[in-house]
Amino acid sequence: MQIIKKQLEFSNSGNLELFFLGSGSAFTKRLYQTNLLIIKGEEHLLIDCGTKCSQAFFELGKKVSEVRNLLVTHSHADHIGGLEEVALMGRYFNRRKPNIIINETYQHLLWDMSLRGGCGFNEEEAGDTLNFHDFFHSLRPEYLTCYPRETFEYTLNGINLKMFRTKHIPDTSSDWTSSFWSCGVIIDDRIMFTSDTRYDPELILEYDKKFNFEIIIHDCQFFTGGVHASIDELAALPPEIKKKMYLVHYGDNFEDFIPKMKELGFADFIQQHTYYSFD
Helix, strand or coil, rough: CCCCCCCCCCCCCCCEEEEECEEECCCCCCECCEEEEECCEEEEECCCCCCCHHHHHHHHHCCCCCCCCEEECCCCCHHHHHHHHHHHHHHHHCCCCEEEEEHHHHHHHHHHHHHHHHHCCEEECCCCCCCHCCCCCEEEEECCCCCCCCEEEEEEECCCEEEEEEECCCCCCCCCCHHHCCCEEEEEECCEEEECCCCCHHHHHHHHHHCCCCCCECCCCCCCCCCCCCCCHHHCHHHHHHHCCEEEEECCCHHHHHHHHHHCCEEECCCCEEEEEEC
16 A cells, blocks of 8 residues: 555546545544545545535545545534535536435435435425435445345445445444444455444454455544544554554544554554555
């Protein structure tokens, strides 16, 4: 893996690249939010589109309306807060619906609980208002059997994506089955990106045993409690896991924790506005 600073583009020469529009938690003021752009050849995919995503693209010389493909991991605003802009720009300005990789269960949750109020009532004809399919073209992932937990798969023009369920909210849920819908993503069977999850060592150990990931990009906060894994909880993972684990979704004070991160044996903190390039 190479870590490269260069201008953001939506295509490349064909290798797999990850670009973090932000690396921060929901409430950071300078790191933006953890929204991830995958680029491979002529294809790209945006994983999550939070409230600051459009601004991040703008400051990088791009427009969020240029995004053709989306995948959403869960319904917190730092992950879906920019979707209404994408939807409305697509329908009323670009006249083009972006693709979204989403199963039927989460599509209904995303539309009915989050997007419908701002999008559904902008037009009415014979008593009918707009629906999800007026704004997005749904790409349905396939349910995979023989996995440790609910997992779906979709291949987008050479980018293989496996979406596994996570234990995120509420903070009292005992496992992923009792949690509100959320997922992480395995990219080309090489990279695990947890998105938001509480400490869930079985998830990491079971899927790494199956795939032997090159790197694991894990949600991390600097205190224990709530709905995110903490650096102290993650410290209990085996050394061979930690040495390939990059921490993300952290607070603005992350510099204060660089010595601790290194002492505990993690690979590094993910850097915003940076390419992670894989041959």
